[in-house]
Amino acid sequence: MQDSSIDQVIRDFVSKGIAAHRIHSLDERYAINHLLGLLEIDVYDVQKIPSIPLPNLLDSLDRMVGYAVEKHLITDVPEEIEIMEAQIMELITPLPSEVNKRFWMHYEEAPMRATDEFYRLSQDNDYIKTRKIARNKHFSFDSKYGKLEITINLSKPEKTRQQMEAARQSESGNYPICALCMENEGYRGRADAAARSNHRIVRLPLFGENWGFQYSPYSYYNEHCIILSEEHVPMHVNEGTIANLLEIVTIFPHYFIGSNAGLPIVGGSILSHEHYQGGRHSFPMEAARVLRTLTLGGFPEVEAEILYWPLSVIRLRSNNRNEVAAAACAIMEEWQQYSDPQVEILAESSGGLHNAVTLIARRVKEAYELDVVLRNNRTTESFPDGIFHPHPDVQHIKKENIGLIEVLGLAILPPRLETELSEVADYLLGKTAVVASYHREWAEELKQQGPFEAESIMEMIHEAVGEKFLRVIEDAGVYKQTPEGQAAFDRFLSTFEK
Known part of the structure; x- marks a missing residue:
């Protein structure tokens, strides 16, 4: 029965x-x-x-x-x-055709109405894993650059660079080719490909090319969206990228949109498929203090600012988006071939290119704002993971690539830390604890600050993690916030100033 x-x-x-x-x-x-x-x-x-x-x-x-x-x-x-x-x-979950029809119908009323409805559907149908995301641990760190956001990601395991490279090399012949391909929409899934029966993509035309708009199933911040090319083509950051980003914030003025750099180490997690990330979230970098302003030769309508931030950021702003795009292209093209051996910056070595940019676009009322973040992925014997990558002494906290989200001041830390930090806390309180080998030196340094109270121990550890994340993104900065670093930055910027 x-x-x-x-x-x-x-x-x-x-x-x-x-x-x-x-x-x-x-x-x-x-x-x-x-x-x-x-x-x-x-x-x-x-x-x-x-x-x-x-x-x-x-x-x-x-x-x-x-x-x-x-x-x-x-x-x-x-x-x-x-x-x-x-x-x-x-x-x-409606059919893709119905989702697209409703999205653009709501868009005619207001862009925010369209994204609100699509985001709600993506949560209601469990495509966005709201319950898993709720497990993530969040805290903040007051740094000299402003408040940084820290997340221990418990919803989705982070891949190592070796795993990402292995996945990239094993893509040939698979269906869907990668996790971002449009073929994932409605795909049943298998052991090595995520279940996507409830996944929907809104079609988004950009300058005659077909792109897709979707949300991230493991949102790292509010309305974390992904805009992806219909074609499975590798990431490349060029004049077209800048034009696309500014067009997207014209279509969705309530969202920021950004592109990872197009090179390994500095390029985030997925370089095999052209895509951007965006959403409705104010990141710490947006509120960064302005160090000084620039007058860019040939771009009188563009305001340019250098930010007080761990990474090297040139912020461009104008109501004229074509001028913003042209100024950004000039900076990017100059940077791609720029070298300054005094500060370890080489544009090329052994036939490999090293300079790239991370780009972030947003609207500020009627103005277009574009942050151009200078990156370099060169490695040496002393720093095999990258000169401008988290150095070995902070990799026990974060060793993964520093992509767009970390550049903006939000740490996505690996899930292993939830247990490992608890072990460190027990050790500092004098309890029996098995501290991971890569944390032991750090734990000994922290112990010198004791004695500790059980009620405040995790707050102290979170503060120490914040210090490490600050170092992580300082390591990623090509021009350090030191007299020598800023003098080197000025040497590059002098190319553009009147």
Whole structure:
């Protein structure tokens, strides 16, 4: 005899979907049959009435997935669970054509209305993993540059550079080719490709090319979106990139949008597919103090500022976006071929190019603002991971590439730290603790600041982590905030000043 409890779960899920306007009332029987098919149920109690009050959609989702595991329809492994979850939540996800139709209909009312509705759908259908994201740990650090944001990412494991390189080399012949390809939309998933049955992409034309607009399933900040090329082509940052970024903030004036640099080490996590990241979030770098202003020769309409920030940032601003684009292109092209051996900056060595830029665009009322961040990925025997990469003494906290998000002042730290920092805390309190080998020197340094109180120990450790993250992004800066570093910066900038 069929277990009636699962009938109730199915009834409640569909009723909640109808109440939330995610399932049309005319689709009620279709929705029930869809779930019965997924769960391989042949008998259903049609007399079931909805529970009062209706349970949360995600609670019902959990119960259906639990049923699937219990009945051995799937095994209790993350990949199979995520495939089943996505297939169930596909039921409350409109077809891509309908999502696009609604998005642009709402856009006619207001750009923010369109993104609000799309973001809400992406949360409601569990494409954005809101419950996993809620596990992340957040704190801030008051640095000499302003407040920095720190996140210990517990929702999605960070990949090492070696893993990313291995993934890049193994892409040939796979489908979808990579995690950003449009072929992921509606893809069932497998062990090495994420479940995307409930994934939707809004089509976004940019200067005659087809691009896609989607949200990140593991949002690192508010409305963390990704804009990706329809074609699987490698990241390249050029004049077209600058034009695209300024066009996107014209289309979505309430969002910032940025591009990682296009070279390894300084280029963030995915360089194999052309994409940008954006969202509705004010990052620490936006509030950075202005060190001085520049007058750029040939660009009288553009205000230019040098920021007091760990990385080397030139901020451009004008109501004339074409002038902003032209000024940014001039800086980028000059930087790409610029060398200053006094401060370890070489544009090229052994046939490899080293200079690149990270770009961040936003609107400030009617003005266009574009931050050009100078990067260099050169390695040496002393610094095999990169001269302008986190140095060995801070890699116990952060050794991954410093991409767009960290440049802006938000640390995405690896999940291992949640347990490891607790061990360090126990050690400092004199308890039995197994401190990871790479933390021991740091733990000994901290111990010299004791004694410590249990009530405040984690606050102290978070402060120490903030100090390390500050060093991480200072290491990534090509021109340090020292007299020597700023003099070298001035040598580069003198090319553009009148």
